Amino acid sequence: MTIYQEDSIEDLEKFEIELLLQGLYAWCGYDFRNYAFNSLRRRIWHRVHSERLSSITGLLEKILHDPACLKRLIADFSINVTEMFRDPSFFLSFRENIVPLLRTYPSIRIWHAGCSTGEEVYSMAMLLHEEGLYEKTKIYATDMNADVLKIAKAGLFPLGNMRKYTNNYLAAGGRKAFSDYYSVTNNGVKFNSFLSKNVVFAQHNLVTDRSFNEFQVILCRNVLIYFNKALQEKVHSLFYESLCMFGILGLGDKETIKYTQKADCYEAISQSEKLYKKVN
Numbered sequence: 249m250t251i252y253q254e255d256s257i258e259d260l261e262k263f264e265i266e267l268l269l270q271g272l273y274a275w276c277g278y279d280f281r282n283y284a285f286n287s288l289r290r291r292i293w294h295r296v297h298s299e300r301l302s303s304i305t306g307l308l309e310k311i312l313h314d315p316a317c318l319k320r321l322i323a324d325f326s327i328n329v330t331e332m333f334r335d336p337s338f339f340l341s342f343r344e345n346i347v348p349l350l351r352t353y354p355s356i357r358i359w360h361a362g363c364s365t366g367e368e369v370y371s372m373a374m375l376l377h378e379e380g381l382y383e384k385t386k387i388y389a390t391d392m393n394a395d396v397l398k399i400a401k402a403g404l405f406p407l408g409n410m411r412k413y414t415n416n417y418l419a420a421g422g423r424k425a426f427s428d429y430y431s432v433t434n435n436g437v438k439f440n441s442f443l444s445k446n447v448v449f450a451q452h453n454l455v456t457d458r459s460f461n462e463f464q465v466i467l468c469r470n471v472l473i474y475f476n477k478a479l480q481e482k483v484h485s486l487f488y489e490s491l492c493m494f495g496i497l498g499l500g501d502k503e504t505i506k507y508t509q510k511a512d513c514y515e516a517i518s519q520s521e522k523l524y525k526k527v528n
């Protein structure tokens with residue numbers, strides 16, 4: 249038997265990654281087996297080096313015996329980068345093209361899937377408030393990561409981000425003074441509690457959990473980009489089942505419904521802003 253062939257090193261790495269992901273799934277139910285491989289691989293090596301280990305198998309052993317290390321690895325896989333009114337043109341298009349449709353409903357349910365620390369959710373609450381729709385809306389803000397949801401619930405964000413968020417808000421068609429929505433505290437900026445009064449923050453994993461309601465709008469932005477094609481298809485089926493007819497799906501800048509099995513079920517409201525309407 250030849251043990252060290254040139255290309256078997258790559259095979260071995262792939263095998264170790266598969267073992268790690270299988271182990272993680274079997275041990276604690278987190279299923280990253282269908283996340284995009286290259287991004288996962290980078291994060292795994294980052295964790296191997298940060299823990300001063302020399303192999304991926306060493307990391308598997310450590311996560312099984314050290315719950316704090318397990319938590320750190322899961323945090324590495326949950327990329328939480330977000331901001332208020334991220335891609336302001338998306339929110340501008342939502343205001344101009346989706347709000348008129350929402351006015352026709354007696355009540356509105358919106359699902360923010362993969363909401364991270366909640367900046368996107370507070371942005372939507374402000375927009376709906378300014379359009380007079382917030383009172384009849386219930387927002388379900390979910391993420392697989394319980395720690396980011398705690399931050400989202402608290403509505404407390406770093407003061408240093410406010411200049412950027414103010415610019416985003418204005419570019420997104422904001423109609424008030426952005427600073428009217430928050431007060432500055434010793435711990436950061438606290439957003440007004442009325443913005444979260446119609447929001448339910450809850451843990452939900454897009455890979456392992458099912459649909460839990462029917463929605464007029466589902467926003468899942470900058471999440472599917474971390475999934476492989478098979479998992480993207482599975483999550484698109486979940487969204488399709490969870491949207492009412494003529495419901496709206498909003499994706500991230502680098503994501504699209506095109507080339508998926510559900511492509512024909514949607515009509516683009518704005519292809520550039522990744523806003524789609526379910527039509528069959």
Ligand SMILES: C[S@@+](CC[C@H](N)C(=O)[O-])C[C@H]1O[C@@H](n2cnc3c(N)ncnc32)[C@H](O)[C@@H]1O
Pocket residue numbers: 326327328329330331334361362363364365368390391392393396452453454455468469470471500
């Ligand atoms: C980059 S953030 C996007 C936040 C926000 N939607 C935005 O566009 O700014 C990605 C979020 O997806 C969440 N996520 C990743 N995999 C998930 C899964 N399987 N189920 C639910 N949330 C997931 C991560 O925890 C993270 O908070």
